[in-house]
Amino acid sequence: MKSIISQFALVVLSFCVSYSLAAQDEKPLVVATASIFADMAQNIAGDEVRIVSVVPIGGDPHTYEPTPSDAQLIAKADLILKNGLTFEGWLSELIENSGTKADVKLITEGIVPIGSQTYANSSDPHAWMDASNGLKYIENVKDALVKLLPDFKEQFEFNYGVYRLQLEEMDTYIQTEINKIPAEQRVLITSHDAFQYFGRRYGVRLESVLGTSTDAQVQTSDMKRLVKVIKETGVPSVFVESTINPKLLEQLAEDNGVSIGGQLYSDSIGDKDSPAPSYWDMLKHNTDTIVKALSAEKKAVVVEEGEGGATSWLLWGILGLLLIGGFFVVARQM
Numbered sequence: 538m539k540s541i542i543s544q545f546a547l548v549v550l551s552f553c554v555s556y557s558l559a560a561q562d563e564k565p566l567v568v569a570t571a572s573i574f575a576d577m578a579q580n581i582a583g584d585e586v587r588i589v590s591v592v593p594i595g596g597d598p599h600t601y602e603p604t605p606s607d608a609q610l611i612a613k614a615d616l617i618l619k620n621g622l623t624f625e626g627w628l629s630e631l632i633e634n635s636g637t638k639a640d641v642k643l644i645t646e647g648i649v650p651i652g653s654q655t656y657a658n659s660s661d662p663h664a665w666m667d668a669s670n671g672l673k674y675i676e677n678v679k680d681a682l683v684k685l686l687p688d689f690k691e692q693f694e695f696n697y698g699v700y701r702l703q704l705e706e707m708d709t710y711i712q713t714e715i716n717k718i719p720a721e722q723r724v725l726i727t728s729h730d731a732f733q734y735f736g737r738r739y740g741v742r743l744e745s746v747l748g749t750s751t752d753a754q755v756q757t758s759d760m761k762r763l764v765k766v767i768k769e770t771g772v773p774s775v776f777v778e779s780t781i782n783p784k785l786l787e788q789l790a791e792d793n794g795v796s797i798g799g800q801l802y803s804d805s806i807g808d809k810d811s812p813a814p815s816y817w818d819m820l821k822h823n824t825d826t827i828v829k830a831l832s833a834e835k836k837a838v839v840v841e842e843g844e845g846g847a848t849s850w851l852l853w854g855i856l857g858l859l860l861i862g863g864f865f866v867v868a869r870q871m
């Protein structure tokens with residue numbers, strides 16, 4: 538009897554699981570190229586769609602190599618959200634080969650791009666790092682979602698309205714916080730050039746080892762340039778990024794007596810247990826980390842060494858005088 542009941546329970550359970558999976562499958566599939574954009578869509582669409590990011594959390598979208606399962610995902614998609622501005626060089630081929638019928642929405646539409654400093658006729662893709670651009674992103678994402686599911690227009694507009702207010706407040710928060718850093722120390726040194734939009738909006742000078750993409754080779758001249766910047770500005774910290782190997786920056790910090798100010802999130806949000814599990818959290822975490830590290834006293838260690846140096850010169854001086862004095866005393870007695 539017991540086994541009949543448990544078998545029945547198993548059948549009911551498997552029915553429920555397959556039913557809920559089928560329900561998931563029935564929902565429209567929204568594919569975002571990176572986790573930041575998937576999070577934006579999630580905030581507006583809630584549970585009404587299934588949202589998947591091609592590049593997983595912590596992955597590097599610049600150098601990503603799509604897998605066969607990505608091609609299947611794109612083929613099944615109802616809507617594709619892409620950044621453009623040379624961020625996802627791998628996407629066009631993936632779309633072509635998959636034969637997808639999905640709408641492809643460029644979510645940087647209406648944003649004034651910054652030209653790449655490294656490559657001619659190329660743009661810096663990291664426009665989301667400026668929260669006021671973030672407002673444009675979420676408007677584009679909302680429009681695409683409403684077009685996909687017009688019946689949910691009211692719900693999506695409402696969620697978008699709430700989200701918009703949160704990002705507007707974040708934009709003000711970032712500026713207020715950045716203003717607390719002593720003006721001459723508003724210099725951000727990172728692994729790759731992901732913060733140009735952030736710097737343009739909030740008034741921070743940017744320097745990085747790599748250019749706007751991470752697939753470039755590190756040049757000795759780049760390292761020399763950064764050493765010069767550290768020396769000239771006396772900036773107290775440099776920063777590593779969650780999607781890039783930190784070794785180079787750690788070496789730079791060690792060689793120049795500056796600290797690692799913390800880990801910044803630029804091309805991906807963090808996982809659930811990280812301090813940046815969403816786009817909003819990412820902006821806040823980056824700002825708080827930057828402000829805390831760059832507000833630190835300018836090269837405190839060096840100043841202490843300088844004082845130590847002065848003290849020891851004074852001691853040597855007194856010792857020298859005592860020796861000369863002693864010599865004269867001895868000489869007079871002779």
Ligand SMILES: [Zn+2]
Nearest residue numbers: 599731749804
């Ligand atoms: Zn990047």
